[in-house]
Amino acid sequence: MKEVAIIGVGATKFGELWGSSFRNIGIEAGMRAIEDANLSGSEIDCLFIGNMSAGRFINQKHIDALIADYSGMATKNVPAIRVEAGGASGGVAFGQAVTAVASGMYNTVLLGGAEKMTDQNDAFINTAMDATADAEWETGMGLTLPSLYAMIARRVMHEGTATREEIASVAVNSHFHGALNPGAQFRKEISLDTVLRASPVADPLGMFDCAPITDGAAAVVLCPLDEAKKHTDSYVKVSAFAQGSDTLALSQRPDITSFGATVATSRKAYEMAGITPADISIAEIHDDFSIAGILALQDLGLYKKGCAGKAFLSGETKVGGGKVAVNTSGGLKARGYPIGASGVAQIVEISEQLRGKADKRQVANAKYGLAQSVGGTGSAVTVSIMEAV
């Protein structure tokens, strides 16, 4: 298998993009990534798209063809592949694209993630998001995605591996970074008190423990590592990609205070990259709910169980905080959560950091960055490791 490089990245602003359509934001992100790679669209051999629910949100399935068409690539019959894995859709799209280049099947590949959510009413959107839980054994019984994560939080607090304050500080960390990111949906710091006093969603989680509803798209261009220099001086190496599954229903797990798929997948990724968790300087993690941030740092081996919450609360997860800088983009909570785009936006942020282009939120001297994307309640997880060159 060939080694793979990221030679271009791009994203739209994340937020309520009422003046733009799904196809427009998809193309905007793609074109930015292609320009960043100093390519023209005609040099792309294959497209991958991560998207969760365009079928429901904009009544458009088959968005592989939509994006190929509106990017002008359909005139060359460029193949386009849409993948979906709930919240991990973008992460899975990245993995498929990496495999396509590593295999030699395609040379220059564009991958993107996009979701247009704010044109629908909230109840409709929530139903679509809940459909990533088990329809027969969870949502069919009245459970929702927030309530499932609330049960995880409740159990974590019961076992004493994180306090309510520590869980809430995951959102504080994301907003701290969101304030530094011009592309974020929420560019405003929040206090611990704001999170703790917010209106309840599913006890103990309140409104500020939950990622928002967002429009947005992000895109990345890949090519073989040994060809990257032909296109740009500013590229990043993909050191590892791994993906893993777990039971769809939370009730089927031996332990709900840890996501087994994150544990297994990250171990595989570290091995592929030939590094240990101690080598990671930046991590973009899937904080769709604050509690997920606690689990992520622990399951990724970046902190021992019981220690992630303390790290968030103490502020050492912030840029310049000392150890691993977590969600410097603002994460799902503050950058925003356009579902299919999120896993790709994480790769964009890690790439910008490793190329020294992250401006006010730049992490100094980072060698390795990690991105973790999660579908449902941990039933699909992707872990990618990127390396500065």
Place this chain on the structure above:
Amino acid sequence: MKEVAIIGVGATKFGELWGSSFRNIGIEAGMRAIEDANLSGSEIDCLFIGNMSAGRFINQKHIDALIADYSGMATKNVPAIRVEAGGASGGVAFGQAVTAVASGMYNTVLLGGAEKMTDQNDAFINTAMDATADAEWETGMGLTLPSLYAMIARRVMHEGTATREEIASVAVNSHFHGALNPGAQFRKEISLDTVLRASPVADPLGMFDCAPITDGAAAVVLCPLDEAKKHTDSYVKVSAFAQGSDTLALSQRPDITSFGATVATSRKAYEMAGITPADISIAEIHDDFSIAGILALQDLGLYKKGCAGKAFLSGETKVGGGKVAVNTSGGLKARGYPIGASGVAQIVEISEQLRGKADKRQVANAKYGLAQSVGGTGSAVTVSIMEAV
């Protein structure tokens, strides 16, 4: 890249499977394929699933995790990837799985396609299927998938490259074979008159020109060609896989009497396999509407423009008819059209034929078989070529 073999295939019966759920049919097909390959589920390294609309039809997204879970593979954190490309979903899943094995990323891969459609009312299903056309420029204006194909038929008849009778005979051919396939939804021959006198759907197409609404699943196991013999004596070589896109809206094409993506993709596939159309003895083509069968044979280079209709009408597309045996499974029209499963079911049929296991519909001495899967009105096309060993 490694050469790839099909070492096991399986499918459920296609039809109105009211006694079975989506997860049950998915698992049934998968287990049959695994047993056919003389494997146990624990030997599968990665799963691919083609599905169009479980999110709408059964309120379940994230079916990658669902299938990994209910097949028992989630306990080993086996990665699972769902792809969607409208009617080409199964074909695209096959392509991604072939790439995964060819790249060396995974060794033994299970891919499946499944759709559970008959639990919903027809209007709801039709809306979901229409969502594979362009939501802004076609369905938003009142166009439907049948009416788009009707316009193609009308144009073909206007240009004189097929008559109404010739178009209708595509359905007659599929039903002839469906009667011979115990797994088909419709096991009944029909006459040309039946097709011509059926109630109209979108003029000139009537009810028998349109593939039915179906529940069903199909699955295939792949491994590197040089390891196939370790598992079974009865395997098939994958000689080529190619995929291509075209504009989403039909109005953007220079010519609607041909699918450019089929032309480009099949040329690429023949080149990869090192053969010409004359080497193909069996073809499974995407006859979601009868007119699509005419286009397919011509665009695949199996017949010249203006000749495919005559071939269907004369019966030379039937088993023993002399030239290429077309849709020996019964095709989408008579075997049934569970959308995401269809592209995989085609591979199952070609494999059974090339292994000499197609019973009453067996084509004699076939060396090469081709499968063509189509999304929307030709906006995504996959072409696979399999070879007897």
